[in-house]
Amino acid sequence: MDGEPVLSVLADQREGYLAHIAVERGLSRNTLAAYRRDIARYERFLASHGVHALDDVTPRHVEEFAQDLSEGSADAPGLAPASASRTVVAVRGWHRFALAEGWTGVDPSADVKPRSIPQRLPKAISTAEVSAILDAASVGEGLGPLRDRALLELVYATGARISEAIGADVDDIVLDPQEESVLLRGKGNKERVVPIGGYAVDALHAYLVRARGPLARGGRGGPALFLNTRGGRLSRQSAWTILRAASARAGVDNVSPHTLRHSFATHLLSGGADVRVVQELLGHASVTTTQIYTTVTQDTLREVYTTFHPRALS
Template sequence: MLSAERDAYLAHVTVERGLSVNTVAAYRRDLSRYCAFLESRGIDSLVDVRRPEVAAFAEAVGTGEDGGAALSPASASRTIVAVRGLHRFALMEQWVVSDVSVEVKPRAIPKRLPKAISTSQVAAILDVAASGDGVAPLRDAALLELVYATGARISEAVGLDVDDLVLEPGAESVLLRGKGRKERVVPVGSFAARRVEAYLVRGRATFASKGAGTSAVFLNTRGSRLSRQSAWAILKDAAERAGVDDVSPHTLRHSFATHLLTGGADVRVVQELLGHASVTTTQIYTMVTQDTLREVYAASHPRAR
């Protein structure tokens, strides 16, 4: 019974809420663990669950006391979000008369400042990506320039189709599809527009000739859509060649946001550009710029120390 209730909820978030394949897969793992936990306590339906069971599971996933791996605060929080979603769905479907999970909160996640690199380090990475022979540097430079110019997630960039690009002078923009397939149109700067146009004119056809035909902007050597893993490898390789350490798939996205805020952009504008549902998510970047301001103040003001 629990597995059937779980599967009904997963079908709901897939079809009705449009969650990504990766998110649904994570929810399936989380809820399968929850169902196993409940079954170990002799519970085989959500109608029999009470608040203490939900609270005990929330504690167990952080410690591993249920027999599973002890999860990090972020992973444990995601697990409890999935559990609460399942119970809300059960109430909506009238399987239960109340939501027993409503007072069980996810574990607090320590605030970690996003990793951002300097503008000179970004420039070094982009210059290195464009160097070399053949058409691969045209693609790599266009990809990384576009990610930095728009703050796109790497998955959003590799998901682009040619029709998502507008490269007319003065109107350069790109249509990005974020989490839950939520769409946003983001301006594209002149540097990125030139890189992308150069790739489309002089490079993409070479990759496309190896495949069966696709509308994807960024292609691999087989003429198919470039994968997220391959795009991350392109960034990692360019960073290593540029001598920039500790680079992650989100480095250019974080740098995009931090550099905009440092330059005076309004946090709500940055929120829209990043596709964040809440400005609270974006405000963590203001902590980065405040740290920079404090450092400059301490180094520059005659009575700062």
């Protein structure tokens, strides 16, 4: 690299790393943009310390950068724990990649750990509350209630993200009695096939037979499973509005599309499902992500134990 402008080399190395993780990890456009911002902040920090090449970075530089992320500096405010942790992960990944590519001789970030993030337990609602919301979704006349019930039944039956549910096409649904399932496309466009329960199958069948055809005639009859009144694919915002309206009618507060996904996982684990099976159903890359739900069910077990065991309390 002798004779090349230092900043040009650093930019090439940065773009090489971003291209690598985009392909290898299947990152979404938004996640990749976040990583790009993280690396840009790191480059500005290094430049302010007179460092313009990865080979000149020391462990002390990385440690001070990680500290500045949390506490802030004159140039940039501090970040929330999750954002600070992600930025450190991006920086460590860049240095590891540089070492693997032979651009540097050492990894100065090896001993710098991302800041631990306080664990926030997902919100789950009871099965009775879920049933009330699903029943409320089908209240009313016309085609909308059939679609709304099918949408929410599918989300709860499969643990789908709302983006996965509205992104599904008609051909992704199999309603054959021997193989009732849906093909979902998750983060990084990773696909998984998830079984569908009887209630969701009935709701989907009613929607497909009685409502989707008339809705499709309002547009071009595209492949989308869930259509709006103009015949186009239902939007994320419209799906949110559908759930909010059903929740309000059911008298259940503070419900978001992710609430049904959280409840799906919690109810399965509470019923004795293996955490690795739930991991596959949710489309989590790591079982560690799924294990947050086990804390919820352990709390439930502890409450039952202390309430009913004759010698739980002294």
